[in-house]
Amino acid sequence: MSDVGRGVRLLVRGQRWAAGHGRWYGFALIPAAIALVLYAAALVALGVYADDLATWATPFADGWQETWRTLLRVSVGVLLFAGGLMLAVLTFTAVTLLIGDPFYETLSERVEDAAGGAPPAPDRPLWQELWRSLCDSLYVLMWALLCALPLFVLGFVPFVGQTAVPAIGLCVSAFFLTVELTSVAMQRRDIPVRARMRMLRARKGLALGFGVPVAAAFLVPFVAIFLMPGAVAGATLLVRELTPELTPAPPAGATGGAGAGSPASPERPGPPPA
Known part of the structure; x- marks a missing residue:
């Protein structure tokens, strides 16, 4: 439970850092807003056509009594939309990070500078970094879907599908979301995605x-x-805790905090990305 509390505190510290650095916060909203519009359009389309998809997926129920047929297809439609929503949660971060990769990389470096210093990044061109991010995200998504598939099936089980499955699904989404959010700082340390997942x-x-x-x-x-x-900032602080051997130590007398306005975390904003 101490680790759970530590994770919550790191998230709060990340949000405080973002709130205290308005210039970087403002630019970080742009890629997230673009991704949200795309996902909202996809989810609206899924909601509109959920009934048609449920009918297509259950042709065996055509001869059932209307009450049971309607109950089955409504349940399938709800599960389809819930599955799409879970997939959106799992992939939103990866897509947003790809859209805003250069900015989030710089934002993460500023957080590391404020917390004691950033390790040197691998000398690779941008296209290679983007390609690696895409491959890593697809690998994470593959594992996320493998974990989500049994939950989707269990969603049809009465009571369990409406109580335990949503809670477990939230935890599964949370774990893989953390994997994605830490990818920026992990890639700076040249840690492969499989090793990242083992560490977490x-x-x-x-x-x-x-x-x-x-x-x-x-x-x-x-x-x-x-x-x-703030989630990217907090994930950067989380990576610093997971990889002390790859992370520069804070200056003498520093508290290691990255909260806005603290003496140990001076703002080093630099010019915002074009």
């Missing part, structure tokens, strides 16, 4: 304490836009 599995409480509030908040329309900058 070893500290599940930390990953869930950080990721569950974010995943729950991302379910609320438009909230994801405003939380994304």
